[in-house]
Amino acid sequence: MNREIKIALAEDDENLRFLVAERMQSEGYKVLEASNGDEAETIILTEHPDIVLLDWMMPGKQGSEVCENVRAKGFDKLIIMMTAKGQDVDKIEAYNFGVSDYITKPFNMDVLVAMIDNKIKFSLNSEKSESYRFANMEHLPNTHLLIKDGRKVELTILENRILLYFLKNQNKVINREELMMEVWGYNADVNTRTLDMHIVRLRKKIETNADSPQYLQTVRGIGYKFVYQG
Structure with missing residues (x-):
């Protein structure tokens, strides 16, 4: 890597923090450690790390609050939230x-x-x-925003992942299994209905008419295709 990449690691479990920090350092990253939300916020705003690994539940400020505060102050790098299994992922989706x-x-x-x-x-x-541009829209995946006609449209994490995958694979037929693997990962316990529901919600945000989509088209029996000739 041509320059030192800084990762801020905020985790109150000392053992886990040690293990993650050790592994990241062995991969060549510089790790800045915080054991609570207040420390994390200070480190992010003073050190401007390239990536933040943020525990969801911490003493002091919770991960969500830290995230909101640093975003409000203009921090636009990647923030990855670490959550316990099943814990509050829906909340992260909702807010x-x-x-x-x-x-x-x-x-x-x-x-x-x-x-x-x-x-x-x-x-x-x-x-x-x-950033990815198509039609009158721009997608900023790091902060999961969609700028449509100059207006900000917020995307949930999953909508963000889905749109990003489509924008990287424009005009290609993507089958549902591939998309689910990409969006939910290996141990995903999701069904195609859940995926279809997210697609419907995403269409409402990007299409002029969600009922007859111009971009996010269904390919019967297979999956979807993001159609755009730039």
Whole structure:
């Protein structure tokens, strides 16, 4: 890597923090550690890390509050929320604190490393924040915003992942299984109805007429296709 990449790690469980920090350092990242929400917020605003790994439940300020505060102060880098299995993921979905993504504990270290490497490859290689334009819209995946006709439209984490995958695979037929794997990951316990529901919600945000979609089209019996000739 051509420059030192800083990761802020906010986690109150000392053992887990030690393990994650150790592994990240061995991968060549510089790790800044915080054991509570207040410390985390200070580190993020003073050190401007490239990626934040933020525990959802912490003493002091909770992860969601830290996230909201630093976003309000202009921090636009990646924030990955670490949540206990099943804990509050729906809440993260329902309220947008500006989380870029989340990983569920207990997680496999290799999965975490792959996730961070992947995100760094995409977001840090482009000097400016990652952004995708189509029609009258711009998608900013790091802060999961969609700018439509100059107006901000907030996307949930899952809508954000779905749209990003489509924008990276324009005009290609994506089958449902591939999309579910991409969005929910390996141990996903989701059915296609859940996926279809998210697609419907996303269509309402990007389409002029959600009932006859121009971009996010259904391919019968297979899945979906994002149609856009730029």
